[in-house]
Amino acid sequence: MRSQLRSLWEVLKHTFVKPDTVEYPEEKPALFPRYRGRIILTRDPDGEERCVACNLCAVACPVDCIALQKTEDKNGRWYPEFFRINFSRCILCGFCEEACPTNAIQLTPDFEMCEYDRQNMVYEKQHLLIDGTGKYHDYNFYRVAGMTILDKDKGQAENEASPIDVKTLLP
Amino acid sequence: MNTGIGDASDIIGILVSVIITAALLIWVERRLLAVWQDRLGPNRVGPMGLMQVVADMIKMFFKEDWIPPFSDKLVFVLAPTIVFITMLTGFAVIPFAPGVGIIDFNFGLLYFLALSSLSVYSIVLAGYASNNKYSLLGGLRAAAQTVSYEVFMGISIMGVVMLSGTFNLREIVEAQRDGWFIIPQFFGFIIFLIAVIAESRRGPLDLPEAEQELVGGFHTEYSGMKFGMFFVGEYVAITLSSAIIVTLFFGGWLGPSWLPPLVWFCLKTAVGIVFFILLRGALPRPRYDQLMTFGWKVLLPAGLLNLLVTGAVVLSLHGT
Numbered sequence: 001m002r003s004q005l006r007s008l009w010e011v012l013k014h015t016f017v018k019p020d021t022v023e024y025p026e027e028k029p030a031l032f033p034r035y036r037g038r039i040i041l042t043r044d045p046d047g048e049e050r051c052v053a054c055n056l057c058a059v060a061c062p063v064d065c066i067a068l069q070k071t072e073d074k075n076g077r078w079y080p081e082f083f084r085i086n087f088s089r090c091i092l093c094g095f096c097e098e099a100c101p102t103n104a105i106q107l108t109p110d111f112e113m114c115e116y117d118r119q120n121m122v123y124e125k126q127h128l129l130i131d132g133t134g135k136y137h138d139y140n141f142y143r144v145a146g147m148t149i150l151d152k153d154k155g156q157a158e159n160e161a162s163p164i165d166v167k168t169l170l171p
Numbered sequence: 172m173n174t175g176i177g178d179a180s181d182i183i184g185i186l187v188s189v190i191i192t193a194a195l196l197i198w199v200e201r202r203l204l205a206v207w208q209d210r211l212g213p214n215r216v217g218p219m220g221l222m223q224v225v226a227d228m229i230k231m232f233f234k235e236d237w238i239p240p241f242s243d244k245l246v247f248v249l250a251p252t253i254v255f256i257t258m259l260t261g262f263a264v265i266p267f268a269p270g271v272g273i274i275d276f277n278f279g280l281l282y283f284l285a286l287s288s289l290s291v292y293s294i295v296l297a298g299y300a301s302n303n304k305y306s307l308l309g310g311l312r313a314a315a316q317t318v319s320y321e322v323f324m325g326i327s328i329m330g331v332v333m334l335s336g337t338f339n340l341r342e343i344v345e346a347q348r349d350g351w352f353i354i355p356q357f358f359g360f361i362i363f364l365i366a367v368i369a370e371s372r373r374g375p376l377d378l379p380e381a382e383q384e385l386v387g388g389f390h391t392e393y394s395g396m397k398f399g400m401f402f403v404g405e406y407v408a409i410t411l412s413s414a415i416i417v418t419l420f421f422g423g424w425l426g427p428s429w430l431p432p433l434v435w436f437c438l439k440t441a442v443g444i445v446f447f448i449l450l451r452g453a454l455p456r457p458r459y460d461q462l463m464t465f466g467w468k469v470l471l472p473a474g475l476l477n478l479l480v481t482g483a484v485v486l487s488l489h490g491t
Contacts, residue, residue, distance in 0.1 A: 004454055011453035014207045021211040 031109035033135060036094045038110045039085055041125065042103065042134035049129065050104035050141060053080040057096035057105050065089035066096060075150035077142060083128060087113055088121040102141040106134040176272045185273060189262055193406035198224050200406075200448050207452045231402075234395040239301065242392065246300035251393065251400035254293035258407040261286045265414045266341045268424045268433035279340040280332065283415055284325055287370055290408065291317045294372065294379050294389045297401070301392040309388030312459050313379035316369055319466030324366035326474040330359040330481040331419050344423035351422040355484075358477045360420045362470050367416065369462070371408035374451035378459045413443025 022029050031037070044050045053070035071081040096105050115121050133139075142149055144158050155162035198213065198221060205212025214220040238244055264279035266272050276282060291313055298310020332338060334355060335346035343352075353360050369376040380388040387393075390401050417423060417439040424432035426439075457465070 008449060008453045011207050012449060014209060017209050019206070019211050020209050023211070 033109065034107075035109035035111075036092045036097075036107040038087070038108050038113055039090065039092075039096065039123075039128065040106055040108055040130050040134060041083060041128040042106055042130060042132065042136075044140040044142075045133060045138065046140060047131070048077070048142075049079050050102045050139075051080050051083065052078040052102055052104070052141060053083075054078075054101060056099040056101060060095040060099035062093060062095060063089045063091055077149050080125060083125040084122060085128060086122050088118055103134070103136045103139050106136075108134075176270060176275050181271055182273055185262060185267065185271075186259070189259065189407060189410060190403075192410050193403050194224050194228065195221075196406040196409065196444065197227055197402070199444070200451075203445065203448045204452050207449070228399075231396055231399040236395040236397065239303075239392050241302045243300040243302065246296050247392075248397070250293050250297035250300055251397045251404070252293075253296070254290045254404035255400045255407065257286045257290040257293070258404055258411050261411045262414070264340055265411070266344055266418060266423055267436050268431070269341075271433055272341070275341055276339065278338045280328065280338045280343070280419075283340075283411075287367075287408075287411070288317070288321055290370075290404075293401075293404070297393070298379070298389040301389070303392055305385045305387070306389050306391045309379040309381070309385050309391070312381070312385075313372070313389065315459055315463060316372075316376070316378055319463040320366045320369040320470075323362055323466060323471045323474040324370065326471070326478055327359045327362035327366060328419055329478050330356045333478075333481050333485050340418050340423075344418055344425060347422040347425060351420060351425075353420040356420065356477070356481070358473060359481075360416075362474050362477070363419070364416065365470060367412040368447070368450060369466075371405065371412050371447075373405065373409060373447060375454035375456050376462065377451075377456065378462065381456065409444055409447050410440065413440045413447065416443055 042050050051068075053068055055068065055070070058064070058066040058068060065086040066084070067086075068083040069081040070078055072078055092107065092111075094107050097107050100106075113121070142152065142157075144160075146154055146157060146160060148154055201223070202212040202214075202220065212220065213223040216222040216226050238247055261283055263273040264276050264282050266275075266279075294313035295310045298306045298308075298313065301307070331343060331352050334352060335343045337343060337346070346352075365376075368374050372379055378388075379385075380390070382388070385391070390398055393401060414436075417436065421439050421443075423439075424436040426432070426435035430438075
């Protein structure tokens with residue numbers, strides 16, 4: 001009996017507690033940089049596309065909403081010929097971001113993506129690609145990877161030693 | 172004393188205001204529960220969300236009015252009207268203020284008890300006619316609940332009748348000029364309160380409905396306006412219960428003269444309604460065997476004891 005009265009009183013006290021509700025359209029909720037919203041493609045610090053069209057994001061995607069085709073430029077850099085995300089399928093799980101070896105694909109704290117026409121939910125590369133580096137400012141795949149491109153041979157990347165010449169006996 | 176009671180304006184005014192109150196309670200309850208759960212509740216449709224009532228009603232009217240093919244069709248259609256009609260006609264005897272009311276009836280209290288008891292048929296028949304296991308369980312619980320609370324409900328208010336010496340609700344209110352009956356009849360009030368909660372199938376004692384266990388209990392199969400009847404009937408039942416509690420224990424329309432009697436009555440009833448909603452928001456539901464045990468083994472003896480002591484005191488004070 002006492003506990004019943006006590007719970008009545010405790011509930012009644014909540015009359016004077018401020019509601020936790022955030023009235024959304026008028027008051028935007030505070031979202032953190034790592035919030036999983038609309039997907040973007042970022043560029044490296046030199047302004048080149050980060051995406052190397054490895055297809056890992058498309059493989060990781062549980063709803064198969066990413067489609068892309070690999071091609072090469074004249075320097076030997078890989079990049080996607082087209083890169084298409086169907087946001088009407090995307091579940092914003094962030095697996096693509098986790099799978100991406102070059103930090104190219106990233107999720108942003110923007111989730112307001114309503115469209116009247118469903119076809120407008122399909123984003124092409126020019127819609128996805130931004131000019132900045134997104135959440136990771138220093139990473140540049142071709143500077144640290146051992147892959148040969150026209151202006152950088154093997155062993156010339158940062159923190160990389162020249163390849164061992166297996167034809168010589170000198171240590 | 173019969174002046175002005177039962178005018179056409181009284182009847183229409185009371186009917187309209189009761190129905191409007193019941194409809195508004197849809198909104199009031201949702202807002203209040205939200206406040207106590209640190210939420211906001213419906214606040215978008217119209218000023219402060221008041222038009223939510225209209226939106227809900229429009230939705231209910233235009234919903235498909237489906238009668239399950241496996242049900243007992245006539246009873247299925249009749250059942251929801253019973254709770255609504257019995258609760259609404261219960262307002263006939265409520266003394267709103269001197270000169271405001273529908274009838275001045277010498278056995279008003281018995282009339283209220285009879286009508287409120289009839290409303291259980293609505294639940295039992297709905298549960299039976301739905302021909303559905305959950306509904307039947309709900310109806311069964313309603314019957315079990317009725318046999319446990321109905322007995323001490325009558326007994327608990329006999330103390331009030333003894334003190335005032337009448338079944339006429341107006342005279343009961345008049346008898347409280349020297350002090351509300353909540354003080355001499357505190358235990359009677361507690362028992363009666365539990366009984367009316369069980370009777371309006373609300374709050375912690377909504378066993379026949381028991382959404383978490385029985386889907387919707389007796390109204391699982393109901394939709395559209397037939398469900399709306401149960402829904403509004405429940406709110407009319409709360410209003411009626413608060414009004415009768417105010418009449419019996421809180422001095423009805425009596426109050427300091429800086430407000431008219433009708434306002435006092437409505438204010439007290441509103442507080443009662445808010446308390447009903449608070450009960451629903453705060454207390455958990457007992458098992459139905461617990462409710463029956465509590466009713467028969469605790470509240471019935473307590474009610475009888477209360478009756479005995481009140482009778483002894485009245486006898487010793489007034490003699491024979």
